[in-house]
Amino acid sequence: MRARIIALVLALVAGTAPAEPAEGPVTGLPMPRFVSLKAGEANARRGPSTAHAVDWVFRRAGMPLEVVAEYEHWRRVRDIDGVGGWVHYALLSGVRTAIVLDDLAAMRTHPGGGREVARLEAGVVVRVPECAPVHCRVRVAGQTGWLPAGALWGVRPGETFD
CATH class of the missing domain: 2.30.30.40 (SH3 Domains)
Known part of the structure; x- marks a missing residue:
C-alpha cells in the first residue's frame, strides 16, 4: 500500500497521472x-x-x-x-442498451442504408445486441434495425460485439 501511495505522489509531482x-x-x-x-x-x-x-x-x-x-x-x-x-x-x-442521442434518428434495415424502419426520438432507450465499428443493430418496441454508433450513448467509438 505504501509503495502505491509513493508511486501516486511521484506521478503527481512529475505531472503525469497513472493510467486507468x-x-x-x-x-x-x-x-x-x-x-x-x-x-x-x-x-x-x-x-x-x-x-x-x-x-x-x-x-x-x-x-x-x-x-x-x-x-x-x-x-x-x-x-x-x-x-x-x-x-x-x-x-x-x-x-447492452443505449440512449439515442440524435433527434429523429433513422433506424434502417441495413447498416448504413436500406429502408427506414422507424424514426427514434432523442432519449429513447434501445437494446443493442450487436455493434460493428460504425453501426449498431438495435431493438425497440418490437422493431429491429441499424443506427450509426455515433448516434448512441452506451457504445464506445469503434466498439464491436455480438
Missing part, C-alpha cells in the same frame, strides 16, 4: 464498460456499502450505465449526464 486500469480488479472485465440497470429502482450511494448515504436513485430499468470502478460487490456507475454513485452489482445487467 484496462480491467476491473474484481471482475477482470474491461474498464470502463457499459451495463444496464436490471432493477426498476436502484440507490446510487456515496460509497461501496449500505452504510453510505444515498445520493441518487435510478428509476428506469434498462437504462445504460457506465461502470468506472469496482469494489467487492459494488460498482461505481454514471449515467449519460455523469450522475451516479456506487450500486450493488445484483442491480446491474450485462445486457
Whole structure:
C-alpha cells in the first residue's frame, strides 16, 4: 500500500497521472464498460456499502450505465449526464442498451442504408445486441434495425460485439 501511495505522489509531482486500469480488479472485465440497470429502482450511494448515504436513485430499468470502478460487490456507475454513485452489482445487467442521442434518428434495415424502419426520438432507450465499428443493430418496441454508433450513448467509438 505504501509503495502505491509513493508511486501516486511521484506521478503527481512529475505531472503525469497513472493510467486507468484496462480491467476491473474484481471482475477482470474491461474498464470502463457499459451495463444496464436490471432493477426498476436502484440507490446510487456515496460509497461501496449500505452504510453510505444515498445520493441518487435510478428509476428506469434498462437504462445504460457506465461502470468506472469496482469494489467487492459494488460498482461505481454514471449515467449519460455523469450522475451516479456506487450500486450493488445484483442491480446491474450485462445486457447492452443505449440512449439515442440524435433527434429523429433513422433506424434502417441495413447498416448504413436500406429502408427506414422507424424514426427514434432523442432519449429513447434501445437494446443493442450487436455493434460493428460504425453501426449498431438495435431493438425497440418490437422493431429491429441499424443506427450509426455515433448516434448512441452506451457504445464506445469503434466498439464491436455480438
